[in-house]
Amino acid sequence: MISKIRKYQDSWLTKAILALTALSFMSLFGITGYVNSANKNRAVIKVDNLEILQDEMNVKLNNSIRKAKNMFGDSIEVTDEIRKNILLGLIKENLNNMIISREADKENVNISDNLIKKIISTQPEFMDTTGHFNPELLRRQLSYFDMSEQEYISDLKQNIINRHIVSSPVENIAFPKFMNKYVAQIENQQKVFSYVTINPAVLKIDRKISDEEIQQYYQDFAPQFEEAEKRDISFLELKIDDLSKKINPSDEEISSFYKENKSQYVVAEKRYVLQMVLDSKENADKALSELQKGTDFYKVASDIANQDRETTKLGNVTADSLLPELSDKVFAQKANEIVGPINSEFGWHILKVTQITPKKVTSLESAKNDIINTIRQERAYEEALNIVNKIEDRIGNGDNLENIAKDQNVKINKVFSLKEDGSYKSLSNNSYKNVVMSGDFIETAFSYNVGEISQVIETDNGFILANIDKIEDAHIKPLNDVKDEIIKIWTENEKSAIAQEIINDVVADLDNGENLQNIASRFKLNLITTKPLKRGEEFAGLNSAQLTEAYQTPTGEYRLLSSAGTTRIVTPVKVINANTNIDKNQLNGINLKMQKALEQDLSNELVNDYSKKMDVRVKYRLMGFDDL
Numbered sequence: 001m002i003s004k005i006r007k008y009q010d011s012w013l014t015k016a017i018l019a020l021t022a023l024s025f026m027s028l029f030g031i032t033g034y035v036n037s038a039n040k041n042r043a044v045i046k047v048d049n050l051e052i053l054q055d056e057m058n059v060k061l062n063n064s065i066r067k068a069k070n071m072f073g074d075s076i077e078v079t080d081e082i083r084k085n086i087l088l089g090l091i092k093e094n095l096n097n098m099i100i101s102r103e104a105d106k107e108n109v110n111i112s113d114n115l116i117k118k119i120i121s122t123q124p125e126f127m128d129t130t131g132h133f134n135p136e137l138l139r140r141q142l143s144y145f146d147m148s149e150q151e152y153i154s155d156l157k158q159n160i161i162n163r164h165i166v167s168s169p170v171e172n173i174a175f176p177k178f179m180n181k182y183v184a185q186i187e188n189q190q191k192v193f194s195y196v197t198i199n200p201a202v203l204k205i206d207r208k209i210s211d212e213e214i215q216q217y218y219q220d221f222a223p224q225f226e227e228a229e230k231r232d233i234s235f236l237e238l239k240i241d242d243l244s245k246k247i248n249p250s251d252e253e254i255s256s257f258y259k260e261n262k263s264q265y266v267v268a269e270k271r272y273v274l275q276m277v278l279d280s281k282e283n284a285d286k287a288l289s290e291l292q293k294g295t296d297f298y299k300v301a302s303d304i305a306n307q308d309r310e311t312t313k314l315g316n317v318t319a320d321s322l323l324p325e326l327s328d329k330v331f332a333q334k335a336n337e338i339v340g341p342i343n344s345e346f347g348w349h350i351l352k353v354t355q356i357t358p359k360k361v362t363s364l365e366s367a368k369n370d371i372i373n374t375i376r377q378e379r380a381y382e383e384a385l386n387i388v389n390k391i392e393d394r395i396g397n398g399d400n401l402e403n404i405a406k407d408q409n410v411k412i413n414k415v416f417s418l419k420e421d422g423s424y425k426s427l428s429n430n431s432y433k434n435v436v437m438s439g440d441f442i443e444t445a446f447s448y449n450v451g452e453i454s455q456v457i458e459t460d461n462g463f464i465l466a467n468i469d470k471i472e473d474a475h476i477k478p479l480n481d482v483k484d485e486i487i488k489i490w491t492e493n494e495k496s497a498i499a500q501e502i503i504n505d506v507v508a509d510l511d512n513g514e515n516l517q518n519i520a521s522r523f524k525l526n527l528i529t530t531k532p533l534k535r536g537e538e539f540a541g542l543n544s545a546q547l548t549e550a551y552q553t554p555t556g557e558y559r560l561l562s563s564a565g566t567t568r569i570v571t572p573v574k575v576i577n578a579n580t581n582i583d584k585n586q587l588n589g590i591n592l593k594m595q596k597a598l599e600q601d602l603s604n605e606l607v608n609d610y611s612k613k614m615d616v617r618v619k620y621r622l623m624g625f626d627d628l
Contacts, residue, residue: 047095047617099610120153198568221489225482235466257374268359272317418436435464445468450469516569555573557572
């Protein structure tokens, strides 16, 4: 299942986005994640009893794209290729994590909250200049990487589990050092290649297609010329907003709602706080003494607590965002008063409140319009359901869409020649484009016969009823309508046949020992000879797998390398061996690289082995990958 994930595109931008969005926060851990919204919210990845739903994957994708834009700027264009590659990376990451988590469950591996707390509080990134944990530094780091504390803790737990279940078993398997020089020689070796390109698209055809061939192609490719079933649909929408305008809540209802949801109308008091954290009571008392003499808070924090200005700024805080032992005292003091010293598990705290933003309570009168709108929306939805039930009863009794539209004072819209792929010929109201292309609308439209009214389709704005006006069955298009298409198919096939004939002749001559240069001259093919290239350097537009195959070809032999209909016949003509005196630092670097590659390969095999004992399912099509 894991092996079905395709290789990512070679675009440097795609690779950069994948690396940054997936790995940018890893430095915090200190220890060596294209959905078709028309479908219902179903599980897209399942590993035994664990699953990820479409909506969850969509959120993960949007978060990764947002992080990419934060890193590269809004000017970056997130193309379909980049979006799909990011999604593939997320699928692989989440699938691996789910397999590892299930294996951890089977092995009873559990990461306690105390361990997580200890790890976080000892990370250098979250320590101030005195070496003490500073929660504000944690918050700043997470904010910079666009992560919540819960996301960070979840990722931290997952990485610890991954290390225990996967990394630890493979990390002590070393790559032999005696192999370093051989790898270095291979990496530094250069080869010169000669190649010819045979592209059917540029070849000439010396005849025209006959009428008999046109008829034969029309029969042979009949399914390709099929016109899909099309339907004309009339539909109306009951909008929640329209119903809500008819609802007028009483003063009693408004008052009751305000009382029941009072917390929504209260903005908690905030205080701008400076803080220094000291390692002992003695230093805390010394700092307090200096402050009482009138010494600047920042200067005392610098001289005694070894804190810089930014670390000392705790910022605007609410009572519930502070440690319990600090909160009550900080929010009991007046502005510009000193609080502390107060002892906590992180040290001795001295704080100063420099600014107070009082609690703000929105009065009932000020909140009245918002409350009315909220009540209207809630009651409008209930009212819409009641109306829908009555309408469905009327439909069951044979009523038509026109009468229903008249009674509800709504307009009937039409879509013409709608196909199951969501395309259509025309639409009476373009604001309904997304509705008629949605999965629910299409499924409903193709589930009824002519003259039938559908069941209600719920949308973001309300409820839709559809009537099937006309059905045009699927059929093969007339020959005259597809003649140009037939000629195009025939032309491509003829050119491909000519190209294959040339390839066969060139290969036969090469097998007979003839030189590629002479063959190219005889067939009027352009022979290109490269400069000396190291392994992995690109030429002739070959992809990474084809480059590897080309470099593995012995001198004097050849390879046929094809992509997108174009074939290249490549042969190495010269090998330039590397200098045997290889720098020690290069050898050490190669050993480290090979060690990491070996560990990665073994880790992948281990995860694959775990997955064989589990029920693993990935629904690629639900995520927009029809070719996986």
